Amino acid sequence: xxxxxxxxxSGSSNPKLAERICKELGQPLGQIKLSRFKSGEIYCLxxxxxxxxxxxxxxxxxxxxxxxxxxxxxxxxxxxxxxxKTINLVIPYYGYSRQERKAAPREPISAKLVADLFxxxxxxxxxxxxxxxPAIQGFFNIPxxxxxxxxxxxxCIKKKNLSNPIIVSPDAGRATTAEKMAxxxxxxxxxxxxxxxxxxxxxxxxxIGDVVxxxxxxxxxxxxxxxxxxxxxxxxxxxxxxxxxxxxTHPVFSGPALQRLDHPNIKEVIITDSIAIPEGHSDKFNVLxxxxxxxxxxxxxxxxxxxxxLFKYGGx
Numbered sequence: 001x002x003x004x005x006x007x008x009x010s011g012s013s014n015p016k017l018a019e020r021i022c023k024e025l026g027q028p029l030g031q032i033k034l035s036r037f038k039s040g041e042i043y044c045l046x047x048x049x050x051x052x053x054x055x056x057x058x059x060x061x062x063x064x065x066x067x068x069x070x071x072x073x074x075x076x077x078x079x080x081x082x083x084x085k086t087i088n089l090v091i092p093y094y095g096y097s098r099q100e101r102k103a104a105p106r107e108p109i110s111a112k113l114v115a116d117l118f119x120x121x122x123x124x125x126x127x128x129x130x131x132x133x134p135a136i137q138g139f140f141n142i143p144x145x146x147x148x149x150x151x152x153x154x155x156c157i158k159k160k161n162l163s164n165p166i167i168v169s170p171d172a173g174r175a176t177t178a179e180k181m182a183x184x185x186x187x188x189x190x191x192x193x194x195x196x197x198x199x200x201x202x203x204x205x206x207x208i209g210d211v212v213x214x215x216x217x218x219x220x221x222x223x224x225x226x227x228x229x230x231x232x233x234x235x236x237x238x239x240x241x242x243x244x245x246x247x248x249t250h251p252v253f254s255g256p257a258l259q260r261l262d263h264p265n266i267k268e269v270i271i272t273d274s275i276a277i278p279e280g281h282s283d284k285f286n287v288l289x290x291x292x293x294x295x296x297x298x299x300x301x302x303x304x305x306x307x308x309x310l311f312k313y314g315g316x
Contacts, residue, residue: 003027005085006302007050011059011075013068014276017092018058020291025299030055034071042071044078055084056298061095062275063254069095069114073121080122088125088301089118090294092274093222093250097132100139115139127297129274129290130221130249133173145297149249149272150177150219151312152288154184156270157217157247166190166214166241170232178219181247190216192232204235212240222250223271226260233265243267249290251277258282 009030010018022029031047057079059072072089079087099110111133118126119141127145131137137144157165167189169178175191182189190209216236223229223246233244243265251271261269262282270286271277277287293310300307 003302005053006056006298007048007053007084008056008058008298009046009075011057011068011071013060013062013071014058014092014273016276017060017273017289017291017294020273020289021058021090021295021298024291024295032075034075042067042074044071044074046078046082049082050079051083052085054086054088054302055079056088056090058090058092058294060092060275062093062252065095069117073117076118076121076123086124087122088127088298089123090127090298092129092272092290092294093252094126094128094131094136097136100133100136111136112139125301127294127301129272129293132221145301145307147290147293147297147307147310149274149288149290149293150180150184152272152290152293153219153247153249153270154181156286156288157181157185157245160245162215162217162245164214164242166209166211166216168192168209168211168216168218168232168236168244170194170218170220170228174219174221177221181217181219185217187217188214192235194228194231204231207235207239211236213242215242215245217245217247220246220248222252223248223257223261223269224252225254226257230260230263233263237265246270250274251287253277261285 007030008022009032012034033045035043057075076087096110096114125143129147129149137146165187167178167182167187169175169191171194178189190211192204193206194204245267246269248271269284272288272290274290
């Protein structure tokens with residue numbers, strides 16, 4: 001695809017992913033100047049015309065999340081004032097997605113707040129991958145194209161021909177995804193029951209399913225500090241499982257997560273490039289690209305086709 005009416009620009013969160021998307025499309029990456037004033041305020045200037053163009057802004061919510069979110073809002077405002085025809089947000093990892101409901105009195109629903117901010121700033125469409133809670137799509141009054149990396153990850157696991165695999169959901173929230181992967185790989189699945197005494201802390205209380213002598217494949221939407229995953233791995237080993245494979249779409253990786261995941265009982269960590277991770281990581285990390293998935297979505301949106309063709313094994 002090469003169209004003068006389609007312009008793709010990258011924020012500062014993951015420019016390499018934006019470059020890969022453009023390479024897949026045969027489209028040049030748009031020229032944009034992003035800088036900071038001494039006070040920390042964000043400045044944006046499109047260095048080419050975008051009048052009457054369908055603009056796609058690629059920005060993931062990696063650390064520092066609030067900085068990248070504000071940068072995207074400024075990019076949107078500049079695009080709107082430059083008379084862009086449509087403003088389409090390509091947000092591989094949608095931040096604040098874990099705050100999608102009130103779990104206690106006087107808490108915010110921050111995922112809805114972020115959706116309102118984007119709508120108010122002039123977004124016409126959002127393209128994202130593996131929301132922590134699929135119901136977040138309903139927080140928007142604009143189209144949301146909710147893609148999944150499950151197909152890419154499942155194909156990677158299939159090629160390994162693992163003996164006696166079992167798909168493991170680390171909590172009840174991932175049970176549906178684990179069941180889908182189990183059906184794809186024709187394997188049984190198990191589920192962990194945990195409680196959370198604090199944010200980013202978890203305690204495994206029960207394991208539903210027989211994991212003795214099996215090779216667990218843990219499926220998650222994101223890994224933050226890695227504490228929960230390591231607890232799951234150690235609980236599985238205590239119950240007689242083999243070394244574990246970890247699968248996750250979004251490598252948020254806060255604090256010492258990379259070091260935690262370099263665990264002797266973790267065989268491999270399969271993640272995507274929805275968030276850029278630091279260079280020099282362990283050989284255990286297998287990074288799959290979502291650039292083909294996102295480029296196909298942009299192409300279909302531009303051509304007016306159906307995104308259902310992107311779901312090899314069914315939607316999310």
